[in-house]
Amino acid sequence: MTTHHPDLSTLMSYSAGSLPDAIATVVAAHLSLCDHCSCHVQEAEQIGISLLEQLEPTPMSAGAKDDILSMLGETTQAAEPAKPEPHVPDDADVPSPLRHLLGHYLDDLHWKTMAPGLKQFILPAAESNLRLLKIAPGTCMPSHGHTGSELTLVLRGSYSDELGRFCAGDVADLDPDIQHQPVADTHEGCICLIATDAPLRFNGLVPRLLQPFFQL
Amino acid sequence: MTDHDNRNGHTETPRSDHFASKSKMAPNNSITKTPDKLKQSLADLGRYRDKQTFALLYDFFAPRLKSHLMSKGAHGEMAEELVQETMLSVWKNCKSYDPDKSAASTWIFRIARNLWIDRLRKEKSNLLSPLDNYPESSFVPAMKEFDSAKIKSALKSLPQQQAQLVYKVYYEGKSHREISEDMDMPLGSVKSGLRLAFTKLRNQMGEV
Ligand SMILES: [Zn+2]
Numbered sequence: 001m002t003t004h005h006p007d008l009s010t011l012m013s014y015s016a017g018s019l020p021d022a023i024a025t026v027v028a029a030h031l032s033l034c035d036h037c038s039c040h041v042q043e044a045e046q047i048g049i050s051l052l053e054q055l056e057p058t059p060m061s062a063g064a065k066d067d068i069l070s071m072l073g074e075t076t077q078a079a080e081p082a083k084p085e086p087h088v089p090d091d092a093d094v095p096s097p098l099r100h101l102l103g104h105y106l107d108d109l110h111w112k113t114m115a116p117g118l119k120q121f122i123l124p125a126a127e128s129n130l131r132l133l134k135i136a137p138g139t140c141m142p143s144h145g146h147t148g149s150e151l152t153l154v155l156r157g158s159y160s161d162e163l164g165r166f167c168a169g170d171v172a173d174l175d176p177d178i179q180h181q182p183v184a185d186t187h188e189g190c191i192c193l194i195a196t197d198a199p200l201r202f203n204g205l206v207p208r209l210l211q212p213f214f215q216l
Numbered sequence: 217m218t219d220h221d222n223r224n225g226h227t228e229t230p231r232s233d234h235f236a237s238k239s240k241m242a243p244n245n246s247i248t249k250t251p252d253k254l255k256q257s258l259a260d261l262g263r264y265r266d267k268q269t270f271a272l273l274y275d276f277f278a279p280r281l282k283s284h285l286m287s288k289g290a291h292g293e294m295a296e297e298l299v300q301e302t303m304l305s306v307w308k309n310c311k312s313y314d315p316d317k318s319a320a321s322t323w324i325f326r327i328a329r330n331l332w333i334d335r336l337r338k339e340k341s342n343l344l345s346p347l348d349n350y351p352e353s354s355f356v357p358a359m360k361e362f363d364s365a366k367i368k369s370a371l372k373s374l375p376q377q378q379a380q381l382v383y384k385v386y387y388e389g390k391s392h393r394e395i396s397e398d399m400d401m402p403l404g405s406v407k408s409g410l411r412l413a414f415t416k417l418r419n420q421m422g423e424v
Contacts, residue, residue: 009392009410012382017329017350018389021337024349032351043418049321050367051386057279058286060296065274068300072267072307097348148393148403175404197393 004170005037006030006151015044022123022130022195026151026171029095029193033169093155095193098123106132106155106191117184129196135159135184143181148197150174157190159183251364254320262310274303277321281328288332288389298335302328312352326350332389363421370420378413381406 006014006027013019014027031038088096092104101123102109109132111119117139121132132155135141151173158167161180166172174180184190254276261269278299285295305327313323330350371379377399384390384398392410396403 007407007411008414009407012410012414013385013392016386016389017333018385018391020391020393021333021349023391028349028351040414040418043421044414045322045326046364046421047367047371047382047414047417048386049319049325050364051371051382052280052284052325053321053364054368055280055283055287055387058282058295060278060282060299064278064296064300065271068274068303069267069271071304072270096351100348149391175407176402177404197391 002034002036002167002169004164004166004172005034006171007173008040010149010151010173011037011040012044012047015041016048020149020195020197023149023151023197025097025130026153026193026195028097030153030169030171032096095153095155098193129194131194133192133194135182135190135192137184137187137189139184139189141182143179148176150194150196152195153193155191155193157184157186157188159190159192160185251319251321255315258306258310258313258320258323259315261307262313265310270303270307273306273320273324277306277324278303281324284325284328284387285332287387290332290335294335298328298331301331305331366420367417370417374413374416378409378416381409382413382417385410 010019010023010027014024017024019027027037031041088099089104092099093106094102094104109121111121111132111134113119117136118141119134121134123130123132135157137157151171152166154166154168154170156168158165158170159182160166161172161182163172163178163180165185166182182190254273257269257273260266261273281299281302282295285298286292290298302324306324309327313320318326333349371382374382380399381395384395390398392403392406395401396406399406401409
């Protein structure tokens with residue numbers, strides 16, 4: 001049961017296509033689980049369409065229309081590329097936007113240990129930082145703040161911090177002024193998908209020593 | 217549908233001078249395009265694949281898409297390229313358009329948005345990303361006909377700063393962080409301003 005959702009400002013920017021890539025991925029992963037937010041995204045799209053309708057049309061250059069009309073014949077003949085629906089196993093736990101990249105199972109990933117109780121997998125695909133973090137039961141993340149937006153989606157298990165308890169499907173959409181120290185609080189540990197558009201900001205010496213492990 | 221929808225139509229009328237020289241369709245045919253008519257045309261296109269219908273949709277959408285892409289930062293030539301790609305994709309994929317699920321403009325602008333995002337990724341050559349951030353939604357909402365005129369007047373009633381935030385998100389395609397730098401506002405205030413604006417707008421949209 002999802003209780004924490006992305007901020008409305010985040011959903012609005014998602015619908016407009018204005019989020020940094022990595023953050024949009026986390027939103028997409030949450031939307032695949034949350035009709036409530038999908039509904040807001042549809043509303044935000046309506047707002048966008050109304051705004052677009054207010055733009056003064058810019059004429060296309062002469063010939064553009066003839067060009068495209070002459071191309072239509074060719075495309076009709078070209079067989080439409082059949083899109084075979086890839087088979088997704090029922091127990092796949094990698095969120096749908098990441099499956100091209102990661103396959104179906106989180107446990108099959110090549111996790112790298114960063115610190116005791118803390119493993120990560122950095123996704124090679126995004127403009128800003130996108131990573132999976134695996135926190136062993138009872139493990140405490142270093143307390144940290146953010147210099148930019150951070151969006152976290154819990155994929156497995158749960159964690160608690162100053163803002164509450166976040167279970168699978170929940171999203172933490174943090175303002176930069178928030179300091180927090182997440183603790184994995186169930187027996188199975190916690191796996192999160194985390195996107196940032198600016199480096200994390202750790203406090204204190206020990207966490208700063210951890211910084212290189214985060215590859216920031 | 218409602219007569220609101222019909223009234224909205226003529227605010228979207230293309231400037232006839234843009235079209236006079238190249239329009240192949242019957243004169244006056246382009247003057248009113250209500251959301252329902254556009255929806256019908258797009259559904260027809262999927263069914264009958266008639267080039268005439270395509271031309272009608274092209275005349276309406278291409279110049280709007282071009283403005284839209286230019287406001288997001290595409291220069292004229294790239295904007296046109298993307299418009300052509302978008303409209304070609306409309307032609308190829310219109311069979312999958314479901315008029316019960318979305319308005320024609322929503323469907324077409326989604327295509328344009330995704331192509332634009334792909335283009336941005338390709339420009340940063342290391343980012344040939346297989347991320348699929350805008351999958352075809354399996355979610356089918358109870359289709360609510362939004363009143364575009366109400367949204368427009370609600371936008372006008374927003375405090376100036378909130379309206380500016382909304383414009384930057386939709387027209388300029390700026391991220392929250394970029395907006396906070398542009399407007400010299402804390403990131404938290406950008407988000408709360410957008411949140412307030414969204415809440416006001418959707419309250420107005422919901423009113424019958
Ligand atoms: Zn949600």
